[in-house]
Amino acid sequence: MKSQFLLDPTITFLNHGSFGACPKPIFEEYQRFQLELETEPVLFIQKKAAGYLKTAREKLSTYIGCNSLDVFFTPNPTFAINTIMRSLDLQEGDEILSTNHEYGAMDRIWSFYSKKSGAKYIRQNITLPVTSKEQLLDEFWKGYNSKTKIIFLNHISSCTALVFPVKEICDRARELGIITIIDGAHVPGQMDLNIEDLNPDFYTGTLHKWMLAPKGSSFLYVKKAFQNTLDPLIVGWGYESVSPGESQFLDYQDYQGTRDISSFLTTPKVIEFLEKNNWKSIAKQSKSIVLGNYQRFCDLLHTQPLCPISEEFLVQMASIPVKTTNPIGLKELLFTKYKIEIPVMSLNGNFYLRYSINGYNSKEDLDVLYAALQDILATTDLIQE
Incomplete structure (x- = not known):
């Protein structure tokens, strides 16, 4: 190999x-799309890109277990969480419950948001070593109170490599009426993933880590109930489009001006490689x-x-x-x-x-x-x- x-x-x-x-076979597919883009940029961007993205999104959605109209490509999870963060409307004193095991860039996103909004980012302590799932859940929920409006949680911790019990936390959060945002950067390709079974409100993951895609290929899943409230991080031609597609949600998120989407478009080849091998x-x-x-x-x-x-x-x-x-x-x-x-x-x-x-x-x-x-x-x- x-x-x-x-x-x-x-x-x-x-x-x-x-x-x-x-x-190599996936990287060659990546370069093939880049060459096609450069050979006839206008045809590629204005005529072909939307269809290519749809095909890639449909393949991805089958692999990660969600509807293809509920997910869009992003360069990385940091971009995805920034997109969510910019659309939140928390009040001063509201709390975002997390852990002290999160990825550093994510901690910085929520620190930035807290300073702007007056909300509080709670890094609940999870004691190491972890002895059981029950211990982890018990310590996590000690951070919950009536001010908790959002749960942000990594599915697999970048630093400690620990798998967190996301399903159990999402289930209880739903009962409590709390929004769940899951950072699954390390999950696709390393663990079986069925987003609809986990049932979070938001879920981001990468293709360029354990799915072996070229760098800069990730996704954000958004439950339908939140799609109309999610503003695009980059406002472009898709906003109030004169030629709307099948989903306003995707119009808003997909059209960001000139960019190289070749890494996204390798998704069918990525999944083919994984299955073939x-x-x-x-x-x-x-x-x-x-x-x-x-x-x-x-x-x-x-x-x-x-x-x-x-x-x-x-x-x-x-x-x-x-x-x-x-x-x-x-x-x-x-x-x-x-x-x-x-x-x-x-x-x-x-x-x-x-x-x-x-x-x-x-x-x-x-x-x-x-x-x-x-x-x-x-x-x-x-x-x-």
């Missing part, structure tokens, strides 16, 4: 989670490698796993707690000396080595990391035991 990817063969690449990696089986094998090696890294670094080592909490990533006072130096040393691409994540004053495993990886890649950490422990003071 390594031969299918464009990754530098001299690097042990254990960081699929950050930006993904695109296989039995990617569910590959993902299962990758998950087995993740779970089977987590404890030995914690033992080496004299730390504890962040959760029970099971499919309930981990998929194709795991974060190893690491005691270091120089996370940047540790990451740089792993890359420059040992040729390992792996992030050192920071959350709430703690640091984690997060490894990702995908179809181009093997256990031997983790053996390379293990040997490098042994050497660092023996020869430097970058890691404290």
Whole structure:
């Protein structure tokens, strides 16, 4: 499978989670659309783009389990959450309930909104290590009160790689009349996803991470009840269109002026590649490698796993707690000396080595990391035991 990817063969690449990696057949499809765009830009943008987007959206909606008229493409989840944020109308003192495990860019979005609106962003503490789903749910709901109007939650935490019980939280939030906004950046392609079954009000995810699409391909699902209240982040020709399409919601969100939508249009090829290569089986094998090696890294670094080592909490990533006072130096040393691409994540004053495993990886890649950490422990003071 390594031969299918464009990754530098001299690097042990254990960081699929950050930006993904695109296989050659999908990248070639991406370039094919870019060439078609440049060959006749007017024909492409004015005549073909809408039809291409519809086909891509229909393929995507089947894959993620929603109606094709309820989802549109975005460059990334940050764009998607900004779109939602700009349309909210919370009052001073209203609360957005979240956790202290969210992605940094998302924390900044809600901090920005809070300063503008007077609403409060509540980063509810989730204790580590997590011992059970019940513990996680109990701690989360302690942040709820009568002022809670919105729940914002990652489905899989970027830093800790933990899977959160989104279904249970969405179900209870609906009973309480609370709007749910879910950041599923790491979910599509790593976990089975059926958005209509989860039943959130808003859900964003990427194609360019675990679905292997080119960079800058993501989506935002919006429940029909909220579509007319969602203003476009970029107002363009689709607003009060003189040639409306089948959905005002999609008109508002899809037409943003001249832009390269080629990454979105590779979606049919992306799904074809995943199905042709039995990617569910590959993902299962990758998950087995993740779970089977987590404890030995914690033992080496004299730390504890962040959760029970099971499919309930981990998929194709795991974060190893690491005691270091120089996370940047540790990451740089792993890359420059040992040729390992792996992030050192920071959350709430703690640091984690997060490894990702995908179809181009093997256990031997983790053996390379293990040997490098042994050497660092023996020869430097970058890691404290």
